[in-house]
Amino acid sequence: LHSSQSKVSMRTARNAARVACTIGLGSTYVPGGSDDYGEHWPFEGNKVTGDRERYARSNAIIEAAPDLGLGSPTYRWLWEAFKSMDRLWRADYAPSVQVPILFAIAGEDRVAQSRAIEDFALRLNASIRPSSVPGLEPASNAPTCPPRLCPSTYTGPGIRSRRRDT
Secondary structure, X not given: OOOOOOOOOHHHHHHHHXXXXXXXXXXXXXXXXXXXXXXXXXXXXXXXXXXXXXXXXXXXXXXXXXXXXXXXXXXXXXHHHHHHHHHHHOOOOHHHOOOOOOXXXXXXXXXXXXXXXXXXXXXXXXXXXXXXXXXXXXXXXXXXXXXXXXXXXXXXXXXXXOOOOO
């Protein structure tokens, strides 16, 4: 839920979720939601994938096994998501993470906020090493690593750039 994609603000959505859960309506779908996983939604304009073949394959899987389909979020799901986001943004949380994390950020993602993922990655108490996956090539117009994350281009307090401009 992002304010630029929604007709309600984050604050309103958070308050609605909190109140709904407090009064016992946590299992109610958010407004406009249902258990419909979108099998009748057209490929054009969907926010999940730009790959028509993947879209068709996913729909075929859900048609064969409807229990795998996802409906809309409930107020409980939304409230728990807000609480999780709060935890992620606590000043002491990111530096306490002690396990390796792989961030796969899609350059044209219309669901997740790439900038928020990058901001969290920068707060980790770890070195950031851009990697590539064999067989996957970045789009010709996309950098292999966002400049804010690449150790070779990032400069900040106590960090010297290893980037060599020619």
